[in-house]
Amino acid sequence: MTEMHLVADELVPPAGPERRHLLAIGDLSADDVQRLLATARSFARSLEREMKKLPTLRGRTVVNLFYESSTRTSSSFELAAKRLSADTMSIKATGSAVDKGESLKDTALTLGAYEPDVIVVRHPRIGAPHLVVRHTRAHVVNAGDGKNQHPTQALLDLYAMQEALGRLEGLQVAIVGDVLHSRVARSLIQALRLVGAEVLLVAPPTLLPRGIEALGCECSFDIGAIADADVVYALRMQSERMQEGANYVPSLREYSALWSLTPERLRPGQRLMHPGPMNRGVELDGRVADAASALVTEQVRAGLVVRMAVLYDLLVHGPVEAKVTELEAVA
Amino acid sequence: MLFCKGGPKADLLIRGARCLDPSESLDGSFDVTVTRGVISRLEPAGSRPDRNGHRVVEAPGLLLTPGFVDPHVHLRTPGREDEETIASGTRAAAAGGYCAILAMPNTEPVVDSAAVLGALVESARREAEIPVGFLAAISKGQRGGELTEQVELADAGALGFSDDGHPVESAGLLRRGLQYSAVAGRPLALHCEERTLSRDGQVHEGEVSAELGFTGYPSIAESAMVGRDLGLAAHEERPLHLLHLSARESVELLRRAQADGVRATAEVTPHHLCLTHEAVRSLDPNLKMNPPLRADGDRAALIDALRDGSIGSIATDHAPHARHEKEVPFEDAPFGVTGLETAFAALYTHLVVSGLISLETLLARLTAGPAGVYGLKPPRLAVDAPADLVLLDLSAGVTVRESAFHSRSANSWLLGQELQGQVRLTVARGRVVHEL
Numbered sequence: 001m002t003e004m005h006l007v008a009d010e011l012v013p014p015a016g017p018e019r020r021h022l023l024a025i026g027d028l029s030a031d032d033v034q035r036l037l038a039t040a041r042s043f044a045r046s047l048e049r050e051m052k053k054l055p056t057l058r059g060r061t062v063v064n065l066f067y068e069s070s071t072r073t074s075s076s077f078e079l080a081a082k083r084l085s086a087d088t089m090s091i092k093a094t095g096s097a098v099d100k101g102e103s104l105k106d107t108a109l110t111l112g113a114y115e116p117d118v119i120v121v122r123h124p125r126i127g128a129p130h131l132v133v134r135h136t137r138a139h140v141v142n143a144g145d146g147k148n149q150h151p152t153q154a155l156l157d158l159y160a161m162q163e164a165l166g167r168l169e170g171l172q173v174a175i176v177g178d179v180l181h182s183r184v185a186r187s188l189i190q191a192l193r194l195v196g197a198e199v200l201l202v203a204p205p206t207l208l209p210r211g212i213e214a215l216g217c218e219c220s221f222d223i224g225a226i227a228d229a230d231v232v233y234a235l236r237m238q239s240e241r242m243q244e245g246a247n248y249v250p251s252l253r254e255y256s257a258l259w260s261l262t263p264e265r266l267r268p269g270q271r272l273m274h275p276g277p278m279n280r281g282v283e284l285d286g287r288v289a290d291a292a293s294a295l296v297t298e299q300v301r302a303g304l305v306v307r308m309a310v311l312y313d314l315l316v317h318g319p320v321e322a323k324v325t326e327l328e329a330v331a
Numbered sequence: 332m333l334f335c336k337g338g339p340k341a342d343l344l345i346r347g348a349r350c351l352d353p354s355e356s357l358d359g360s361f362d363v364t365v366t367r368g369v370i371s372r373l374e375p376a377g378s379r380p381d382r383n384g385h386r387v388v389e390a391p392g393l394l395l396t397p398g399f400v401d402p403h404v405h406l407r408t409p410g411r412e413d414e415e416t417i418a419s420g421t422r423a424a425a426a427g428g429y430c431a432i433l434a435m436p437n438t439e440p441v442v443d444s445a446a447v448l449g450a451l452v453e454s455a456r457r458e459a460e461i462p463v464g465f466l467a468a469i470s471k472g473q474r475g476g477e478l479t480e481q482v483e484l485a486d487a488g489a490l491g492f493s494d495d496g497h498p499v500e501s502a503g504l505l506r507r508g509l510q511y512s513a514v515a516g517r518p519l520a521l522h523c524e525e526r527t528l529s530r531d532g533q534v535h536e537g538e539v540s541a542e543l544g545f546t547g548y549p550s551i552a553e554s555a556m557v558g559r560d561l562g563l564a565a566h567e568e569r570p571l572h573l574l575h576l577s578a579r580e581s582v583e584l585l586r587r588a589q590a591d592g593v594r595a596t597a598e599v600t601p602h603h604l605c606l607t608h609e610a611v612r613s614l615d616p617n618l619k620m621n622p623p624l625r626a627d628g629d630r631a632a633l634i635d636a637l638r639d640g641s642i643g644s645i646a647t648d649h650a651p652h653a654r655h656e657k658e659v660p661f662e663d664a665p666f667g668v669t670g671l672e673t674a675f676a677a678l679y680t681h682l683v684v685s686g687l688i689s690l691e692t693l694l695a696r697l698t699a700g701p702a703g704v705y706g707l708k709p710p711r712l713a714v715d716a717p718a719d720l721v722l723l724d725l726s727a728g729v730t731v732r733e734s735a736f737h738s739r740s741a742n743s744w745l746l747g748q749e750l751q752g753q754v755r756l757t758v759a760r761g762r763v764v765h766e767l
Contacts, residue, residue, distance in 0.1 A: 026542075105658050126544060127614035127661030146662055147544030186544050209541035210549070 020314055021140040023129050024149040025190040033158065033194055039309035040159055040302070047083070047305065057086035060315055061116040065107070065132070066143070067093040067123040072276055072303055073143050073152070077120050080307035089116070104128055105135050112136035117315055121145070139314040147183050152310055153275055154187035156302040158195060160295050161231055163302070164271055169196035174226040176259060177235030177283050180207045180248070184275045185235055189215045202226055204259065206248045223259055226266075231295075233273045234261050237283045252282060261288050271295050332488045333431055333462035333707070333760075334455035335421070340368030340761040341386075341718065347376045348390035348722060352397055352712035353691040354699045363395060365718040368761015373714050388756065390722055396694050397710035398430025398719040398759055401671065402520075402598055402701035403495070403574060403646035406463070408454070409447070410439025415651040415739050417451070420671070421460040422765075423649075423738040427671040430710055430719035430759035431702070433464045436473070437496040443468040443479045445487040452488050461759040464490045464705065469508050469519060475500050478508055485515035490705040493520040495574055498556055500526065502563065509569040518596075518704065520572040521560050523581070524622070528552035533662060535577075535608040535625040543612065545662075548623050554580035561588040561595055570594035572704050575648050577603050577622035579632035586641050596704045598646035599633050601674045602744055605681040606630070610744075616657045616664035617744045620650070638688050643700035645693075647674050651740030669743045672736055675721075676729055677745055679752035720758040727753035 021027070028036075046054060062081035066074050074090065081088045091111065093099070098107060104123070111119060112135065119138040121129045126146035133140045144150040162168050173192055179185045179201050189212075192199050199217035201208060208219055226232050237255065249255040261284040266272065272284070272294040280286040289296060343365040350361040350373070360376035364385060376391075401424065407415040415423075417434075424432045434451075436442030442451065448467055455463050467489035471477045473496065481492060492512070499505040499521065512519055529552035534540040536547020557573060561584055564571035576582060576597050588595050600620075608624045618624065636642040650667025657664050670677075675697070682688045699709035710719035731748050733741040757765035 103655065103658070104660065105655075123660065125660035125662040127616070130614045131658070131660055145660070147546075149544070181544075183544055186542065190542075209544075210536050210547060211538040211541035214538035215542060 021129075021133055022151050022310055022314065023133070023140065023142045025151045025154050025187045025194065028151075028194065030194050033155070033191065036155055036306070036309045036313055037159055037162060039312055040305040043305040043308045043312075053083055053085055055085050056312060057081065057084040057315060060086040060118070061114065062086045062088050062118045062120065062311060063111050063114075063116040063138070064088065064090040064120045064143075065111065065122070066091070067098065067128070068144065070122055070143070072300060073122060076300075076303040077143060077307050080304055080311055083304070084308055084311060086117075086311070089114075104131055108132045108135040112138065118311060141310060141314070144183055147181050148186065150183040150187050151191075152303070152307055153184050154191035155310070156299060156306040157188055157233070157273060157275070158191055159302040159306050160273065160298045161271075164295050164298060165230060168192075171197040171231065172200070172229045173197055173231045173233055174200045174202055174229035175233045175235065176202045176223070176226065176261060178207045178237055178248075179203050179212065179235065180209050181238060182235050188233065189217050193217070200225060200229060202259070204249050204255070223265055229270060231271045231273055232261060232266060234284045236275065236277065237279055239279075256282060260284060263287050263291075269293065273299060275299070332490065333464045334452050334488070335459040335462040335760060336457055338762045341365050341758060341763050342367065342384065343388060343718075343758070343763070344382055344385040345388045345390050345395060345720075345722065348393045348395035350395045350712055351691070351694065353695045354397075354709060355711055355713055357712055363712070363720075365720075365758065365761070368718050370712070370714055370716050370718055373712070388722070392724075392726070393755060394723045394725055395712065396721055396723065397698045397712055398721045398757060399428050399675065399697040400701040400707065400710065401429050401432040401647050401649070401674075402644055402704055404432045404434050404649045404671065405437070405651065405667070406434040407651055408438060408451070413739065414653050416458070417454050417463065418458040418460065419737060419739045420649070420651075421458075421463055423671045423736065425460050425757045425759065425764035426737050426754060427673070428675050428721035428723065428754040428757050429461060429671065430721070430757065431462045431464065431707065432671070433466060433490060433705065435493060435495045436466050436468045437494075441468050441473050442466070443471050443473070445480070445483045448484060448487045448489060460764050461757075464488070464707070466491045466493045466495075466520065468492065469494045469499055470504060473497050475504060478504065478511060481511055481515040481517065485517050489517060490707075491518045491520050491572070493522070493574065495520065495522045498522055498524040498526060502559060505560065506563050506567065509563055509567040509571070512569055518570045518572050520574050522574050523553050523556035523560060525552045525555045528555065533619060533623065534611050535623045537608060537626050539608040539611055543614075550578035550580050550625060550629065553578045553622055554584060557581040557584050561585070561593055564588070564595060565591065565593045570596070573597040575600050575603070575622060575646060576633065576642060577625050577629060579629045582632045582636045582641065585636070589641060596644065597636075597642045598644035598701065598704075599637060599642050600646055600648045601670055601677045602668060603633055604630065604637065604645070605677055606744070614661045615744075616659065616661050617668055617742050617746070619661060619664050619666055620648070620668050621666035634682065634687050637696055638692055643696060644704055645674070645678065645696045646701065647671050649738075651738055652742045653740065657742045667742070669736075669738050669740055672738060673731055673743060673745045673750070675723070675754060676750035676752040679725065680750045684751055718758045718761045720756075721754060722756035724753045724755050725751065727751070729753050
């Protein structure tokens with residue numbers, strides 16, 4: 001039995017160093033981040049034209065494999081691939097063989113048989129994209145794995161911050177809310193540190209993971225500490241964390257009283273961000289979300305060009321700026 | 332009581348190996364004669380050219396030591412024979428240099444009655460390649476509600492009692508179990524985990540779990556229970572064995588209790604001695620175990636305790652899992668890794684070659700230490716002792732490969748690694764059970 005498995009495994013050669021993935025912000029250097037943001041800016045300019053489609057990834061296939069519900073991430077990956085002329089396939093856990101109990105490995109092998117160039121994976125469990133890497137030949141993009149990482153969200157957040165504030169280095173960003181359960185927070189802290197921004201986490205002590213300071217951020221449970229921040233980033237408070245017996249906070253009422261972002265707690269000029277979907281009245285006051293200083297729609301818009309940049313960067317080798325310029329000429 | 336199948340006892344002349352047995356203060360080049368499975372002569376190398384019809388094993392440059400004893404193995408039988416059987420697990424143990432192993436009772440069904448244990452003993456007599464002993468559960472079904480019949484189980488062969496895999500949550504039940512253990516005279520071995528603290532935790536609570544987003548399994552989840560259990564053992568003046576310690580705080584509590592006269596013994600696994608939670612960054616499910624890999628300071632404390640003998644035993648906690656159960660995202664994978672076939676090489680490479688402990692200490696913790704916990708006669712290199720031997724090539728490099736495993740499972744944390752130290756020959760209870 002063991003022997004049979006061995007033969008099957010040996011048919012898939014180990015991934016060469018040239019097969020790149022985006023699994024975590026930790027995989028990127030500061031230069032990688034700057035290159036991706038620059039590519040995204042080029043795409044943003046090209047999208048301002050009437051003809052929005054670029055031929056760059058014609059003939060390439062991008063598979064979106066989503067085991068969790070998602071509006072922003074799945075739609076923007078799909079649109080990003082289409083804007084680059086790639087063929088796309090979207091597989092959702094419900095309504096697929098996953099419903100029949102197919103393992104992630106078998107789903108990966110099945111999709112791998114179509115030889116897709118990129119598989120974008122969202123999964124509720126940590127390590128799922130890493131498993132897809134082991135069982136396919138595709139470039140794998142992590143679109144969120146459990147509480148671990150959501151790297152494209154962090155990149156689009158950087159993009160939106162840079163567009164709005166003109167810089168990233170030295171920027172002070174306060175991240176407020178349920179850091180413990182947030183893959184968005186983890187990716188964002190790392191990405192911000194990579195580009196030289198300062199990060200402050202503000203949360204109830206029960207929702208700050210022990211050891212998180214090792215990522216190079218400050219921690220506080222005093223909402224007043226956000227006063228000096230250029231950007232205040234609200235995290236989604238997930239309802240299941242509030243269930244009776246979870247005891248992360250005594251009640252939603254007390255959480256909102258102490259940590260909800262209200263107009264009184266934000267200073268004029270502070271920019272508000274939120275990865276969505278928002279719980280108005282829980283982690284923030286609706287007025288804050290709707291204020292002109294909020295960057296929430298900018299984040300969504302950034303998602304499209306940043307995901308285009310990620311797909312482009314994984315699939316097109318060579319000096320990026322030059323090629324984008326060529327592309328713009330073609331477009 | 333250890334059980335294994337019968338077979339021809341060996342007549343061997345092992346010539347010129349360096350013979351090392353810390354418990355006998357033996358270290359030198361000897362010719363060792365084994366006659367009908369018993370060490371019959373131990374003479375300075377080269378003094379005995381007479382073969383006397385014995386098979387000769389030329390062993391200059393090799394190391395001959397007492398065979399290893401593993402106090403903590405999961406043979407998955409009955410119930411999960413697809414993962415391991417008595418035959419495959421003991422064959423794997425032989426390949427790892429072991430001459431005795433102890434199987435844990437968290438099987439399906441649980442070993443909590445003389446009937447289940449009796450069937451296992453019968454299987455072991457038929458198919459065990461090396462002697463195997465059995466632990467029975469502390470509580471029926473390992474559910475933590477009622478004590479098992481310790482005396483009947485001991486009579487049927489149980490060497491000790493453990494709910495391994497689960498903590499004994501009720502302090503009251505553990506207290507009764509300790510009190511009652513005076514009758515059968517077999518030790519209780521405890522998996523220390525306060526589940527309200529470890530809940531859903533998969534990775535040591537610290538920098539790595541914070542960065543990767545895992546719910547942390549804090550050290551205090553182990554040490555709080557270690558403290559409680561040592562307190563009970565002190566109060567009842569009964570011996571206690573602590574399974575697979577992982578945290579510095581647990582070691583500190585153990586030392587204090589031992590200094591106060593508590594008869595507490597403890598074991599540690601090769602993976603906790605060789606790795607830290609940094610290894611989990613790879614998200615390889617073969618690095619997921621309970622208790623989890625912890626921080627540098629924890630590993631250092633475990634190595635210190637192994638060196639000074641506070642922790643007297645090395646246990647593999649060999650935990651085979653079906654391939655499909657580990658080929659899932661890290662978070663979905665079951666806890667546990669295999670270890671019987673790689674323990675010596677891993678420990679020799681990572682602890683002895685790197686200068687952290689001496690070879691003598693390593694051997695003592697692999698032989699006399701674990702044997703003593705359960706009242707087994709330690710394997711010895713001495714005339715008239717049964718031949719429980721392992722012949723090692725310390726200079727040989729080995730790459731860990733799945734195809735070389737005898738275990739039915741391959742969930743090893745060492746796959747693909749280059750290690751130093753190879754088991755060339757294992758003799759258990761006078762039979763040659765493994766040879767390269």
